[in-house]
Amino acid sequence: SLCVYLLSLTGLWTTDLAKDTILWLFFVGFMTLGKVNKIKDDRDYFKKALKKNFKLSLLSEFLVNFYTFSLAVELIIVPIITLISVTIAFSEKDSKHKPVHKFLTNLLVVFGFVILFYIIFQFAGNPWGIINLPNLRGLLLPLILSILFLPFVYGLSIYMFYETQLVVLKIRLSPELFTYAKRQAFLRFNLNKDGLSRWVKRIHTDTVSKTEIDRLIDHVKEREAIEKNPPKVDPALGWSPFEAGNFLSDEGLKSGYYDCVYEDEWFSSAPSFKLGDKWSDNKISYYVHGTDQVAKRLELILAVFTPQDNLDLHKRFCIIAARLYSKALNELISEKILLAILRSKSITVNKGNVSVSIRKVSWGNSTGGYDVYFTIECRSTSA
Structure with a gap:
């Protein structure tokens, strides 16, 4: 209401925009508030929100509102598009339905292009029918309301985050x-x-x-x-723990805070990269160990819950291990090490003051699950 009041003072909002305002409130405002507790997990949320509002889709939505199909055509198109959209949302939740999801997504894109071309054709025939000040205000209203709404959403997210953290403090x-x-x-x-x-x-x-x-x-x-402003680390002693934490960020394995876990033992870890949607799916984890100033050991772990898929899993693990190796040692990984990973063969290769090891640890359960450890460790005792 404050946003609408401010816009009305400038003359950008009038009562004829009440319908558009209500639609924005239900389809944007309330949906944004429903996601406010997730903002803390997405550092780029507000940047993405601003970009989203500046997309050219605003123009296409504007044109769609002014150029409609006949009732008979819409009675056919709307249910079909709705059914496809619902099926896409359902198929997205399970990797088994990935082919269906891909096909329907492409089909929806085709529908979109057909409708867009029709709208452009209609617009070209009568552009001045919609290019006027009231329609322009209707086009800009959702964008302006969204921008004015973001500071409130940000403040609310900060308040909710503090409330959550203070509950923990109150207990302790x-x-x-x-x-x-x-x-x-x-x-x-x-x-x-x-x-x-x-x-x-x-x-x-x-x-x-x-x-x-x-x-x-x-x-x-x-x-x-x-x-x-991390300090430089002598390569003979190890790696910068902050740089090491970002070695695999392109693979979705960026480690969190590097902090003390016990006396002079420091550690950081990346959220496990799951190779599936279920809790029991195979996953890859990344850990950085060392002292407060130097990372001494980089550890990549493949947890295999379903050994029947081990070839594809090991190939994926090889790609990530090769990237970690090249980042840590500034050279390409050897074929010997890659073959050891593919075969789950335990080996140790020394490279000056650095050792590279691979070992397999069986879980001893009925499924035959196991872990594969790929470790790069600097043996220097200084720092």
């Missing part, structure tokens, strides 16, 4: 410490959701003083500053 801390921690969180982290989440994870029930709370905040701030 005494009432007095919770009040202090909440105030420090707002003052020190502001809009920094990553820093806040990282700090909350480090607070435990044994955090019994305000000094400890401040120390943990300082630690998170210090680590964030280092990550923004």
Whole structure:
């Protein structure tokens, strides 16, 4: 309502746009609010939202609203397109229906082009029938409302994120410490959701003083500053843990925060890359181990739940392992190592101060599942 009020003051909104406003509210506004709790998982959400509103699809939607088919044609087309769309949404959930999903998606694209060409043909015959100020305002209204709505959505996402994190703090801390921690969180982290989440994870029930709370905040701030400007690491000692964490980002295996797990043992991991949609599907994981300044061991693990698919799985694993090898050692992986991965053969290859090893660990269960470890480790004891 505030957005509409501001637009009405400038003359961009009038009562004849009430229908368009209501449609935007139901099809964009409410849907955006329904996804607000997922914004924290997508750092580029607002950038994507702005791009989406600037797409040329706005023009095609505008033309569609002014050029309609006859009732008989629409009674045929609308149910068909609706059925195809619903089937696409259903088939997308299961990889077994991938061929059907691909076929129907292409079919829908063909439908779209046919309709678009028809609209362009009609528009070319009578362009001035719709090029006027009221129609232009109707075209721009969804875009303007979406842009004005984004700050509210962002603020709401920040509020909900803080509420979620503060619930955790309330459980772990005494009432007095919770009040202090909440105030420090707002003052020190502001809009920094990553820093806040990282700090909350480090607070435990044994955090019994305000000094400890401040120390943990300082630690998170210090680590964030280092990550923004990471120090150079001598290749003879290992790898930069921050660079190593990004070695496989193109493969969907970007590691998270590099942090201390026990005394001088530091660690980061990437969310497992599942090779399927089920919880029991085969997956690939990536881990970085080392000290606070240097990554010493890079570990890629293939978990095989269904050995009958092992050839394709090992080929995929070979591709990712080869990329990790080239990133870590600045050279192409050897055929000997690739064959060992394909055959699940345990070997160790020494390359100066670096060892490259492959080992298979059977689970000993009825399915015959196993893990394949591909490890690159710097044996230097310094740093």
